Amino acid sequence: MGTHVIKMPDIGEGIAEVELSQWHVKVGDLVVEDQVLADVMTDKAMVDIPSPVHGKVIALGGQPGEVMAVGSVLISIEVEGAGNLKESAAPAPVKEAPVAPKVETAVESKPAAAAAPRPAAVCQGPIVAREADERPLASPAVRKHALDLGIQLRLVRGSGPAGRVLHEDLEAYLAQGQSNTSAPAAAAYVQRNDEEQIQVIGMRRKIAQRMQDATQRAAHFSYVEEIDVTAIEELRAHLNEKHGASRGKLTLLPFLVRALVVALRDFPQMNARYDDEAQVITRLGAVHVGVATQSDVGLMVPVVRHAEARSLWDSAAEISRLANAARNGKASRDELSGSTITLTSLGALGGIVSTPVLNLPEVAIVGVNKIVERPMVVKGQVVIRKMMNLSSSFDHRVVDGMDAALFIQAIRGLLEQPATLFVE
Template sequence: MAKYKFKLPDIGEGIAEAEVVAWHVKVGDEIEEDQGIADMMTDKATVEMESPVTGTVVELNGEEGDMLAIGSVLAVIETDEIPDEEEDPPAAAAKLSEERAREEAKAAAEAAAEEPEEAEPEPVEETPVAEPTPEPGVAPTRVMASPAVRKRAAELGVDLANVKPQAGERIRHSDLDQYLTYGATYLTPGSGRKRDDEEIKVIGLRRKIAENMAASKRNIPHFTYVEEIDVTALEATRADLNATRGDRPKLTVLPLIIAAICKTLPDFPMINATYDDEAGRVTRHGSVHLGMATQTDTGLIVPVIADAQDKNVWQLAMEIARLSDAARTGKATQAELTGGTLTLTSLGPLGGIATTPVINRPQVAIIGPNKIVERPVIVDGEIEARKLMNLSISCDHRVVDGYDAASYVQALKTLLETPVLIFAD
């Protein structure tokens, strides 16, 4: 038996070290050739290290979160195979399974396209529900709530005495929602519970996000501009397109917003730009490589829709689904995570009233659509129900002036409020 020293290979141009994100084996494990040993993260991607030999793991170097230099010993494997101990492991040990990732992402996109529209809940007849009988010798708790709230609480098995009203003395549906969401946080005083303190080591993607966000806020003078947009016509257009989509993916509002962004950018090249601090040079990009901020279990990842300006809304919808799935499953390639010239970040239904997103350095702008709400609006002297959405843009004030940012958003507003212009030549 020989001991083979598996050295960390060169896993990217200009990469000097990588972080141990996760070990897939432990000392004493029997492993096969091409079996995953560890996930290593660089500034550009996470790469799975695969064993070049079959044998027994006798040594692992480093803990999760440690940085290892390229060429240092990652693991020692006892094996019957006798490779040259000083020879670097083959490049195949660091390869990403890109073809498999593309196939899985395509399948996920097709599955997402088949998801049915959410049905409106059927109205529930509100009937009074009797108060629970208090235990003998215990003074009843005075609870004020409508019959509808009482009925809903009874169906959910919630004792309204444990729900704290946020305004006045009457418990409303919103108070019940808060209780169901946050539990003990909204219990009446004295009946809550606490959690034990816990320490979590900041490693891997979470550490990279922390470093990048800190560098962005430290180096970039941000300013944010917010505008309200009437998307009633845009939502109607989206509904019409979905009604005739056939086997194409279901459209959300994002592909339409991206199409409008791409159509307006040629007149505002300072928005689609990157800034090299050290060289003191701004590059205004002709193509729109749009980053899509995507929430994953490990943190925020920004895959890039390359040449978004060349894609129609259906192609954009497919790319959004494919890249989002690749990001969430850890299958996004290095090429799909780099090269962005502008970023779009959306929290969907959690979008809130307004956001002040942090710029994805070295880009100079980031756009954040917020949630769509229906509100009464005065139109030509008449009150109408309209669908409204706030749209935020954060810009690097070293490159983009406030007037330019406002002018760009107004141009974008024109297209989103008159969506036929998005499709006009």
């Protein structure tokens, strides 16, 4: 028997250290080739570290949340034969790390099976018995879904890797009539003194750092404007009825992207990045729109590149593709970087007003609130109109208040008179 030492690989882009986000194995586990051992987090993405060998885990090189240098020992695996212990004992170039990582963005964790060979995960039924204090594997979104449905998560059999509970498992549980409806209503009034500590690591730590950095460095100010979207919603409904079956359904987002593109022709200072260390503003001709997207691990911003050259349906398809990739952890680093202005929307949960945080080094972010029907006075008559607020934030170091107001007013005019979106 020998020992195979796996070092932290060189992920590229000049990265010297990464954060160990999560282990998918523990000491004593049997692993097979290509099984994911750990997730590590760079500044932009989550990276899966797979095993290059079959063997047994005998030592782990760090704890989740620990920042590790490239080339440091990540994990040691006992293998048949001589292994690589002797040649790995001395410092080796990082490029000789024995595994090339598969790069994916951070979404749901993927605990790996511990037995060899690793079988495909198969659900053997929706119900499973766990100890009362046992915490099943599940994403935050699944936990919230279970809470909303009144399901005790520990009773649900998970069909994901390592028994991870998925949304489909909750539906299967409900389908068999096991939704825990027998729990007494009085349980809601039982005193609770339990506490749960959640370590801020991985993607959540990166999000926290970026938000803190943005609010500390940029001089934020927000501007809110009310927009009558009745006409644009009528146009959207008409286009979906006529072309939805052949071209796909349009949401409001591609219209907003188009409005940004047209308005930026007159306000190029909004489509810019500010390097506050070099004191340089870079205005860009290309409009790369970041579309803030919620995933199970937090907010991600995939980028619709060259929005200025896309049609409504092209933008709609790209927004949908990128959102799905981000939520499923398949978006590449390039798809999550390089935006010049960001569009953020909570859809039906958009509220009345919000104060979005800038996506540095950008200088503008346009926030979309929910659409509501309200009585409005139009030409002396009270009529019901569909109204929506845009809550947008700007970097006051670069953008003057008047320019911000005029920019949003330009977007308002385009959306309220949608034909102007397509007049060149």
